[in-house]
Amino acid sequence: MKRELVFRRAARSEYDAAGNWYEERRAGLGGDFTAAVQNVLDRIAVQPDFYADVWSGVREAIVKGFPYCVYFFDEPGRVVILSVFHSARDPDNWHSRI
Numbered sequence: 262m263k264r265e266l267v268f269r270r271a272a273r274s275e276y277d278a279a280g281n282w283y284e285e286r287r288a289g290l291g292g293d294f295t296a297a298v299q300n301v302l303d304r305i306a307v308q309p310d311f312y313a314d315v316w317s318g319v320r321e322a323i324v325k326g327f328p329y330c331v332y333f334f335d336e337p338g339r340v341v342i343l344s345v346f347h348s349a350r351d352p353d354n355w356h357s358r359i
């Protein structure tokens with residue numbers, strides 16, 4: 262069963278900003294980034310428990326081809342996206358969102 266994906270405001274902002282950053286670097290790269298994240302989100306919506314629990318019920322999904330991870334937790338009927346996070350940043354940034 263496919264679950265609803267709900268973005269926290271900060272996660273949506275990160276996702277949009279990263280896509281814009283990549284697009285500014287090279288035309289089309291922002292679209293590639295967005296597509297790679299969307300692939301992960303589609304898999305999360307269908308099978309969130311496939312991904313490893315990395316911290317207090319928060320799961321991590323790696324974005325293929327980009328140094329990003331999607332952090333989320335599963336609730337009945339929906340998945341809450343906490344962060345679309347660059348792997349070089351300090352994880353305390355997303356830990357505070359739990």
